Structures are given as C-alpha cells and as structure tokens.
Amino acid sequence: MGIGKVLTGILAGVAVGTTIGILYAPDKGTATRKKISQKSNKYVEDLSQKFNDFVDSINKKIETVSDEVSRMAHNGKAKVEEVEKELTSTANSFKTR
Template identity: 40%
Template sequence: MKTDKLVLGVLGGLAAGALMGILFAPEKGKKTRKRILSKGNDYADDLKDKYETLLGTITKKYEGIWLEGQDLLSDGKEKLEKTKKEIQKLEI
C-alpha cells in the first residue's frame, strides 16, 4: 500500500510541476492548451501502464498464494486419510 501511495504522490507532483511550468511559460494560449493536453495524455498513459503493471503483479502473487494454498490443503487431506487408515489398522 505504501508503494501505491508513493507512486501516486510522485506522479501527482510531476503532473502539478509540469502544469505549473506550462502555465507560466510565455506562450500563446492555444499552444499552451495543446501542451497541457499532450502532457496530460502522456501522464494518463504512464499512470495506466503503471496501474496495469501493478495489477498484473498483484494478480500473479494472488494466483501463486492460491495455488500454494490448494497444494497445502491437498497435502493435509492426504495426511489425514493416511492417519485414519493407520488408526483403523491399530483398532483391528
């Protein structure tokens, strides 16, 4: 969670700094608006890529944990059945 907030904070700071730089640059309004739109699109694309990467990482970790849990459950069931059979042998 800390990494998410850090990435969003850095991207937000970069976006704010770029916007301030563009707004205070001595250019015509039309050109400035185009630059703002272009930078905004660039930041949106970058943020989308980072989000997709983060989502992919989380998904892979979740799947790994899920599979590991299934393996542990399967092993536990096998050990339980083995123990039951051993107990039944002792009772006979």
C-alpha cells in the same frame, strides 16, 4: 508513509510543475492548451500502465498463494487418509485379539 502516498505525491508534483512551466512558456493560448492536453494524456497513460503493472503483480501473488493453499490442502488430505488407515488397522488388530 506508504510507498503509494509517496508515488502519488511525486506524480502530483511533476504534473503541477509541468503545468506551471507550460503556462509560463511564451506560446499562444491554443498551443499552450494543446501542450497541457498532450502532457495530461501522457500522465494518464503512464499512470494507467503503472496501475496495470500493479494489478498484474497482485494477480500473480494471488495465483501463487492459491497454488500453495491447494498444495497444502492436498497434502493435508493425504495425511488425514494415512492417519485414518493407521487407526483402522489398529482398530482391526484390537478386534482380532
């Protein structure tokens, strides 16, 4: 089971438990609805923050991979140029013989 599914299950359980607890609290209907609305907003904010953190971590990983690919491409290009010079030098030495 993935961590995302576990996290979603935990958040859903907490939300349901909180809603049931509020519904059984001895308050007026308007106060109960207000509490539910406030709790819902808090959960949305928390989930939004977690999502933003997740996106930020993915962006950092993508940036790291992109930097590594660029570095490898640069090194590969330098190696190809080095081999090309060696081959040219070898070919020129055969021509002069």
